[in-house]
Amino acid sequence: MTEHLPILLIVLPLVAAPLCVILHQRTAAYTLALLVSWITFGISIALVAQVNQTGVIRYNLGGWAPPYGIEYLVDSLSSFVMMFVSGIGAIVLVYAPKSVDDEIARSKHYLFYATYLLCLTGLMGMCVTGDLFNVFVFLEISSLSSYALISLGQTRRAPLAAFQYLIIGSIGATFILIGIGLLYQMTGTLNMADIAARVPQENGPRTVLVAFSFLVIGLCVKMAVFPLHTWLPNAYTYAPSVVTCFIAATATKVSVYAFIRVIFGIITPGFAFDYLPLDTELTILALVGIFVASTAAIYQANVKRLLAYSSVAQIGYMILGISMSTPGGLTAGIVHMFNHALIKGGLFMIVGCFALRLGSVKLDDWKGAGKTMPWTSLGWAIGGLALIGVPVTAGFISKWLLLTAAMEKGMWPVAVLMLLSSLLAVVYVWRVVETLYFSEPTAKVLKAKEAPLGMLIPTYVVLAGTFVFGVWTTYSADLAAAAAAGLLGATP
Amino acid sequence: MTDSMQIWLSLLLPLIAYVLLTLTGKSPNVREGCTLTVATILFLLTCRMASGVFAGERPEWMWGEWLPGFQIAFKVEPLGMLFALVASGLWILTTIYAVGYMRGHNEDNQTRFFGCFAFAIFAAIAAAYAKNLFTLFVAYEVMTISTYPLVTHHGNEEARNGGRVYLGILLSTSIAFFMLAIAWTYSLAGTLEFTLGGILAEPVADEKISSVGLGLLLALFAFGIGKAALMPFHRWLPAAMVAPTPVSALLHAVAVVKVGVFSVLKVVVYIFGLDLLTNSGVNLWLAYVAGFSLVVASLVAMTKDNLKARLAYSTIGQLAYITLGAALATPNSIIGGGMHIAMHAVGKITLFFCAGAIYVGAHKKNISDMRGLGRQMPFTFGAFLLASVSIIGLPPGGGAWSKWFLAVGTVETHQYLLTAALMVSSLLNIAYLVPIPMLAFMGKPKTDESHSDDAHGHEADEHDSHHHAPTDGIHEAPMMCVVPLCIAAICSVALFFAADWIYEALLPITQTPNS
Amino acid sequence: MNSPALEQAAGLYNYWIVIVLMMTGFYIVLARRNLIKAVIGLNIFQTSVFLLYVTMGKVRGGTAPIIPPEVAEAQAKAMHETGHSEHGTHALGTVSEEIVGAHAAHADLPGADIIYSNPLPSVLMLTAIVVGIATTALALALVVRIREDYGTIEEDRILEIDRADGLPDDDDEDQWIDADTHSLAGSSPDTPTDSESVN
Amino acid sequence: MNWVVFAILALLALTAVTVARLRQLWAAVMFTGIYSFLSASWMMILDAPDVAFTEAAVGAGISTVLMLSTLALTGEQEQPTKRSPIVPLLVVLVTGGALIYGTLDMPHYGDPNAVVHQHPDPSFVERSLDDMHGLPNVVTALLASYRGYDTLGETTVVLTAGIAVLLILRRDEMERPAIANRAKRRRRKANA
Known part of the structure; x- marks a missing residue:
């Protein structure tokens, strides 16, 4: 049984999705989705444990060995990413029902939960597969379902945002497909490890170079790296609250994961960073992105959009860490994926609570909500502190790791700019805190009740997580360090 | 009781207080009883530890390793011990005082107030006992955050603006400079542990860092520790005056600012090392910045009519004394700086207590309105006078000794300009502190009409139920306010006689291991 | 003109044409202002990528990877005779002796001289086409x-x-609140959409 | 044979450019269908009959039908835009240039010594002979076996799209009354 865990991870939500449709009843569909997502979470925890004990797990689908068949590969990195993606997926589902009731027409609920599961399937599939073309297929599953989920937002801007995301996302996916094709042409295989072993690197064949850049650009679109982020603010802003929680916490992170895989698992950092000046380019892009997006976040009137821009900035920190390609930097990038998933998930969950009670995500409509919704407001303050990176929160751990990694590499300006940029986070987080606590409540706010416990408890579980992993880093930083070591060690 | 237990218990106690008082928030008497009990236990425990530490023990306790190489660990040494002693002792006084003040004022959210207070004490103790820079930094930031709700306690526009400046400056400096400096130090030395004689000597010998770089690093530390309120990053301190007076007392006398200068001293003594600093000469610019800071702050203080604002600028000046002591980096100046932490803490908390008592008892904020008030509030103004003497540095105030050692430090290093600055500043101290009790005792009260108009004009809307105090006879603030401030005033004099003991206690930190 | 360049052009012109096609599709997506046109562009872009893959699979003088029945039969029989079982999993990138041996054994069978084009790009593109649609x-x-x-x-x-509609979100908030209370005030039976009135 | 290829390629390019220039959406859709059909023909020549059939059915068939039915709901004329085409053109030129640069080290068209035809040795065809016990169509064999998992993914994509379309298009009277109101308001304004 245990040797089939990797495939179970995908098949379970995959099978549950059509079942939800067949059930055709919202409560039943919800219960099934909840159950399956928690089982998936359990399986990924089991996989983390297993990888820790026995090392990399390889699973040949249908018994066909690579390079013929498709191989599943669970190593410390993929198991780590799967763990937090499925964990966030499961927790958000616990949080979901009230908000979904409020924002999505009831007759659509069973379809909504089915799509949610499909999105989860796609994300998990991207993490677990060791086959490049298979990554593309799963990427499309997760993308298509997220377009649909985003289009469910209440305003008519939601379908438009989804459409724009679809066009940009499909261009990105097609770029990835071109990149895969060119790599295939040069190596004759689709298995990542096999490609890495066979890709000709001496003299840097131009085809490999172009293949690589197409893969990177395609993934950058999906990751929303700075100049290619244009789809993200609208998509996050107009999607239903629950969808934003889920997608913001997981989708971009999984793309980052795929990016890491491509750079360290296929191209090798030696080629990417020594032969190509990719590290400088990425560093510059990341820094510019951090500053531009953080500044944009400061001026937003809509809190969801504010957080969306903040997400673009935070992706910059991940890229920054990855582009250092040292164990320290890579660890920082990976651990920030995890920490940011927690933090941003928690913050968007808070936004969902406000949206439920106040019917708005505009900052002006939240004035003085600290009085009537103290717990939700406190939640924002906590999550905000974590986002800023105050000690004792998870955000601090990533910031600290990134800082020491930059220092270690002697990247002075980067360290200074990084710290300066985190001051911008103070501004945009605190703007909201002040509105919550130091403004006269509006009539609607005065009438508002505290968010229901069913939503507050999962939110606080996630927020508590930001504290736990700000202090106890065995399961975040240590796993990330192991993953980074694995990535760098695997490529001589 | 083992060494490590003493440490974690003293860290745990404020947290226990926090939990207890949150749970018992409904009944104020029980809540404050709990706080006081815990504070007393903590103080006794700290005294017990102090006797050991000053005798040469160095208890240690490691809580855990957050990241490989970065531990949250604690080790008690004399400087930290002194700071912890001051903090825990004054916590008791401040709590008693706060009870009187907050009740006398019918403040809202008292539970949150006392809770954050306990948390700030926790952070102060953690900072005092920190074994390495990493732990110190974490405690430093926790303190910034936990005192923010205290500063913005009133929740109005003014509080928001004050809080903005407060948090803005403290967070920005700590993130942009302090954190960078720590990371830099780590990349140079490979460790962040406080070590007698410093950890940077080796990298300097290996030429990993030039003397310019060393100066820059010192600057990052000095300005990054925004709580030390070195100009030009001092703005947060006056801004934080919007807080209730007990908070100001805590912030400006005990916890926040003292964590700042304490950190500066720690960095100088245990990270740079006195020898390294004096040999490389990079410390002098800092000494001059501190000298400039202390004269200017005293000058500004003279212009302030609002008593709390004047005290705030006075604090900026006094903190600069300590920074100056650190910057001179001679054994005498370090001891002077360390001693001034205690002397100034006790003196300044008295002054703030007095300011609060005057506000509660007579509803006066401005010095010009206090003319003749001394006859109504003799204890308060008497205490004010005693504390002023200590702050100025005249016998029999404790401050006399610390300023003496600082002056010796400037002479030893032949920085006579700084000696002059110290003298000038002390004169200025006299000029802005002594007139207050003098006016109160000697001055003629304003005529009743203008007096009451003024008072009502200021306070009527805030305190509608308040009936105006009669001008004749003794009318002090509540006992809960007056008693602590008298105790504090007596302490500030008592310290004059205990200076020798502090000197002995601090002497070990100035000795380099090989000399 | 030197001959290597010419040779290269002759060997690569297929790809170049495919690239031109791809870029035309890409251009339509980028330059469009009409939503349907964007979808059309995307279609052309993706179809051209399919062509890129399929072009890769072609072998000169090869034929579609469909094995003539008689060849298949003969092969199956030969395999039965050599009695070799299926080879399950084997380590990545290594090819076991057994397979090579079996492969050599087939060499003299009928149909062994047929050159097949590479089937894998076709397989991939079948998937990609479905994803595209x-x-x-x-x-x-x-x-x-x-x-x-x-x-x-x-x-x-x-x-x-x-x-x-004003500032972003301004008007939308009204909708939001309406939806929040589930008021059906405005949605009388005649809530058809504009499509009717246009047609 | 060669001139057929040339004709198809020329027609493909012509069709693509025509689509780009057309403002009549209906015609553009038809040309897209033709484009798919031409692609399918070329795929046939490239020894990929399975892909060709699928492309003809899906690309030229289903997708054209879908687009036409959408057009029926939305109107067929593209409005001229004032935006300058310079930026997209630039992006496209750079991308295309990069791709052409990338082809320079590629194995030549149809080269039997290309890595793709050499690497998994024995090749997929030979492996499938053994593993599949002589299933004639190697592409089908591969789809069902070695890359069966992609096929599963592909099915999931279809399922996702199906559910998604339901989710997007289903109208509900409980839903979004404000939008309906707005549509009514707009209609009224237009009529007035």
Whole structure:
């Protein structure tokens, strides 16, 4: 049984999705989705444990060995990413029902939960597969379902945002497909490890170079790296609250994961960073992105959009860490994926609570909500502190790791700019805190009740997580360090 | 009781207080009883530890390793011990005082107030006992955050603006400079542990860092520790005056600012090392910045009519004394700086207590309105006078000794300009502190009409139920306010006689291991 | 003109044409202001990528990877005789002796001289085509929805309408609150969409 | 044979450019269908009959039908845009240039010594002979076996799209009354 865990991870939500449709009843569909997502979470925890004990797990689908068949590969990195993606997926589902009731027409609920599961399937599939073309297929599953989920937002801007995301996302996916094709042409295989072993690197064949850049650009679109982020603010802003929680916490992170895989698992950092000046380019892009997006976040009137821009900035920190390609930097990038998933998930969950009670995500409509919704407001303050990176929160751990990694590499300006940029986070987080606590409540706010416990408890579980992993880093930083070591060690 | 237990218990106690008082928030008497009990236990425990530490023990306790190489660990040494002693002792006084003040004022959210207070004490103790820079930094930031709700306690526009400046400056400096400096130090030395004689000597010998770089690093530390309120990053301190007076007392006398200068001293003594600093000469610019800071702050203080604002600028000046002591980096100046932490803490908390008592008892904020008030509030103004003497540095105030050692430090290093600055500043101290009790005792009260108009004009809307105090006879603030401030005033004099003991206690930190 | 360049051009012109086709599709997506046109562009872009893959699979003088029945039969029989079982999993990148041996054994069988084009790109593209049509369907559904909500599928026009609504979100908040209370006040039976009135 | 290829390629390019220039959406859709059909023909020549059939059915068939039915709901004329085509053109030129640069080290068209035809040795065809016990169509064999998992993914994509379309297009009277109101308001304004 245990040797089939990797495939179970995908098949379970995959099978549950059509079942939800067949059930055709919202409560039943919800219960099934909840159950399956928690089982998936359990399986990924089991996989983390297993990888820790026995090392990399390889699973040949249908018994066909690579390079013929498709191989599943669970190593410390993929198991780590799967763990937090499925964990966030499961927790958000616990949080979901009230908000979904409020924002999505009831007759659509069973379809909504089915799509949610499909999105989860796609994300998990991207993490677990060791086959490049298979990554593309799963990427499309997760993308298509997220377009649909985003289009469910209440305003008519939601379908438009989804459409724009679809066009940009499909261009990105097609770029990835071109990149895969060119790599295939040069190596004759689709298995990542096999490609890495066979890709000709001496003299840097131009085809490999172009293949690589197409893969990177395609993934950058999906990751929303700075100049290619244009789809993200609208998509996050107009999607239903629950969808934003889920997608913001997981989708971009999984793309980052795929990016890491491509750079360290296929191209090798030696080629990417020594032969190509990719590290400088990425560093510059990341820094510019951090500053531009953080500044944009400061001026937003809509809190969801504010957080969306903040997400673009935070992706910059991940890229920054990855582009250092040292164990320290890579660890920082990976651990920030995890920490940011927690933090941003928690913050968007808070936004969902406000949206439920106040019917708005505009900052002006939240004035003085600290009085009537103290717990939700406190939640924002906590999550905000974590986002800023105050000690004792998870955000601090990533910031600290990134800082020491930059220092270690002697990247002075980067360290200074990084710290300066985190001051911008103070501004945009605190703007909201002040509105919550130091403004006269509006009539609607005065009438508002505290968010229901069913939503507050999962939110606080996630927020508590930001504290736990700000202090106890065995399961975040240590796993990330192991993953980074694995990535760098695997490529001589 | 083992060494490590003493440490974690003293860290745990404020947290226990926090939990207890949150749970018992409904009944104020029980809540404050709990706080006081815990504070007393903590103080006794700290005294017990102090006797050991000053005798040469160095208890240690490691809580855990957050990241490989970065531990949250604690080790008690004399400087930290002194700071912890001051903090825990004054916590008791401040709590008693706060009870009187907050009740006398019918403040809202008292539970949150006392809770954050306990948390700030926790952070102060953690900072005092920190074994390495990493732990110190974490405690430093926790303190910034936990005192923010205290500063913005009133929740109005003014509080928001004050809080903005407060948090803005403290967070920005700590993130942009302090954190960078720590990371830099780590990349140079490979460790962040406080070590007698410093950890940077080796990298300097290996030429990993030039003397310019060393100066820059010192600057990052000095300005990054925004709580030390070195100009030009001092703005947060006056801004934080919007807080209730007990908070100001805590912030400006005990916890926040003292964590700042304490950190500066720690960095100088245990990270740079006195020898390294004096040999490389990079410390002098800092000494001059501190000298400039202390004269200017005293000058500004003279212009302030609002008593709390004047005290705030006075604090900026006094903190600069300590920074100056650190910057001179001679054994005498370090001891002077360390001693001034205690002397100034006790003196300044008295002054703030007095300011609060005057506000509660007579509803006066401005010095010009206090003319003749001394006859109504003799204890308060008497205490004010005693504390002023200590702050100025005249016998029999404790401050006399610390300023003496600082002056010796400037002479030893032949920085006579700084000696002059110290003298000038002390004169200025006299000029802005002594007139207050003098006016109160000697001055003629304003005529009743203008007096009451003024008072009502200021306070009527805030305190509608308040009936105006009669001008004749003794009318002090509540006992809960007056008693602590008298105790504090007596302490500030008592310290004059205990200076020798502090000197002995601090002497070990100035000795380099090989000399 | 030197001959290597010419040779290269002769060997690569197929790819170049495919690239031109791809870029035409890409251009349509980027330059469009009409939503359907964007979908059309995406279609052309993706179809051209399929061509890129299929071009890779071609072998000169090869034939479609469909094994003539008689060859297959003979092969099956030969395999039965050599009695070799299926080879399950084997380590990555290594080819076991057994397979090579079996391969050599087949060499003299009928049909062994047929050159087949590479089947793998075809396999991949079958998947990609389906993914493409799924994307198209989803995109078109969104277009229909946008058309219902905005009454147009011209992007410039939609942005104008959004701008005319005032600041972003301004008007939407009203909807939000309406939806929040589930008030059916405005949605009398005649809530058909603009499509009717246009047609 | 060669001139057929040339003709198809020329027609493909012509069709693509025509689509780019057309403002009549209906015609553009038809040309897209033709484009798919031409692609399918070329794929046939490239020894990929399975892909060709699928492309003809899906690309030229289903997708054209879908687009036409969408057009029926949305109107067929593309409005001229004032935006300058310079930026997209630039992006496209750079991308295309990069791709052409990338082809320079590629194995030549149809080269039997290309890595793709050499690497998994024995090749997929030979492996499938053994593993599949002589299933004639190697592409089908591969789809069902070695890359069966992609096929599962592909099915999931279809399922996703199906559910998604339901989710997007289903109208509900409970839903979004404000939008309906707005549509009514707009209609009224237009009529007035």
